[in-house]
Amino acid sequence: MKKAFKFAIALAVIAAGGSALVWALNVRDEVDVKAPVASAAPSDGLIARGAYLARAGNCQACHTAQGGQPYAGGRGIATPFGTVFTSNLTPDDKTGIGGWSSTHFWRAMHNGRSKDGRLLYPAFPYTSYTQVTREDSDALYAYLRSLPPVVAPNLPHALRFPYQSQAALAVWRALFFSPGVYEPDTARGTEWNRGAYLVKGLGHCAACHTARNALGGSDQGLDLAGGLIPMQNWYAPSLASPYEAGVGDWDKQHIVSLLKNGVSPRASVTGPMAEVVQRSTQYLSDADLGAMAQFLKELPPSHTAPPEPAAIKTQGESVERAAKLYEQHCAQCHGAKGEGIANAYPALAGNRAVTMGQAVNLVQIVLNGGYAPATEGNPRPFGMPPFVLVLNDADMGLVLTHIRQSWGNRASEITPLEVNRIRASTGR
Known part of the structure; x- marks a missing residue:
């Protein structure tokens, strides 16, 4: 009985110590939202700067639901742990950030905490945003406060147990999050x-x-x-x-x-x-x-070795079928020898996107189509149609393997099973 009691005491001490450590790690460099901050009407220049920074952070993409009002939140972000719904960033007093001070906003960016002190889920990438300066945070805040307020209550997250709990999130943050504004490297320009x-x-x-x-x-x-x-x-x-x-x-x-x-x-x-x-x-x-x-x-180059050259099958019924499929579906745009067409369709010979060890992107593009974005500098980009309804798993594996192993390419085979797995994951 005495040993059991001592063991229970030891466990309690360890648990208390662990909890204290998690708490301490979660309040590192904590922003004091009660500290007085001088405030003045934001200038047009500050708001314009904030709008530019919001573009740099691509904030609207996540904080706008499909068909919804800009920055009013409600977009579901699927994660392996469930769905996180983005919040309303418009200045509505009850459902948005109308009641937030610039310090509340800074704490969200820097510490990953909401106005009421709740820990935020890292689908909001505060693990990166913590490096943003207070000046840039204040500019973002000024821009968001200049938007038309939208009444849009925040949706509850749909996360599985135990990921929905603040305690589990606190442990995650203790393991993987450390706040800190970017410090310039004085050895660099x-x-x-x-x-x-x-x-x-x-x-x-x-x-x-x-x-x-x-x-x-x-x-x-x-x-x-x-x-x-x-x-x-x-x-x-x-x-x-x-x-x-x-x-x-x-x-x-x-x-x-x-x-x-x-x-x-x-x-x-x-x-x-x-x-x-x-x-x-x-x-x-x-x-x-x-x-x-x-x-x-200037990123330090990784020391990963190039993919091992794959063994190439040079004859057989499958090789002939693969070549025929390429001629039928691909050669018109990408060329008989994978040379592509300048300023229109990319070359496949020597293309890193084709020969990477990870072939998932290549399968995705052929399944669902490949489209460059429409931009001011390229307003009418060339695109590639989807072949999801044209090629079955076996034929897609054959033609992709042909592309990865022709014209000097020496990448590994793509099997029908790999194609099927990716097709199933995208619901296609």
């Missing part, structure tokens, strides 16, 4: 630091381009090294690997063109990145895009 601030902060590029573990936390040791986007089944390629989407050897202007127009002489964007360009980066200044390009060019 002004342009590089501006690019790092945009990419790491408002741009929240790591939210997609960094792998996540089973608990949804990012492995900061692999920052921007690529990851599968949860629930969307698109792979955000590594921005540091020359075999995926690294741009260390690119001309800087080509990177700017990709972010501004969605196309460049070296690549084009599609899938989730097309939405980012369409709604966000095309509106950024050339100076800011140049800064982002400089930062991305």
Whole structure:
């Protein structure tokens, strides 16, 4: 009995210590919302700056439901743990941020807490936004307060047990979140630091381009090294690997063109990145895009080895059928030898998007179509139609394998099972 009592005491002490540690980690660098802040009517310049920063953060995309009022929230963000619904950012007093002070807003950005102190779910990427300066947060707040108020009560999240609890969220934050404003690297120039601030902060590029573990936390040791986007089944390629989407050897202007127009002489964007360009980066200044390009060019290259060359089957009935399928469905645009058509259809020979170890994007594009965004610099982009109803799993696997293993490409086979898995995940 005495041993059992001591064991119970020990467990209680450990639990109390663990709780205290989680609490302490959750109030690091906490913003004091009661501290007085001088306030004045926001200037037109401050509001315009906030509007620009909202574009940089692509805020409207998440905080606007399909067919809803801009920034009124209600969009469901699917996660592996359930659905999180975005909040109303218009200045309505009861359902929006009309009752928030600029400090409340700053605490949400910096600490991931709502006005009432509740912990926010990281579907709102405060793990990145914490790096935003107070000045930029105040500009964003001024812009959002200038919007027409919309009465739109926030929808309750639909998360599974135990992820819906504040206690579980506090533990997650203790493990994976540390607040801190971006600190310029004094060994780097002004342009590089501006690019790092945009990419790491408002741009929240790591939210997609960094792998996540089973608990949804990012492995900061692999920052921007690529990851599968949860629930969307698109792979955000590594921005540091020359075999995926690294741009260390690119001309800087080509990177700017990709972010501004969605196309460049070296690549084009599609899938989730097309939405980012369409709604966000095309509106950024050339100076800011140049800064982002400089930062991305100087990312330390990953030390990942190139994909192992696959064994190529050179004859057989399946090889002949694959070649015939390519001739029938692909060659007209992409060329008999995968050479593509300049400024219209991308070459497939030597294309990193084709030969990446992760083939999920290639399957997605052929299933559902591939479309670059319509931008001011490329208002009528060429696109690729979906083949979801044209090719079955076996034929799609054959033609994709043909593309990945022809004209010097030496990537691995795509099996009908892989195609079926991706088709099923997208409901197609």
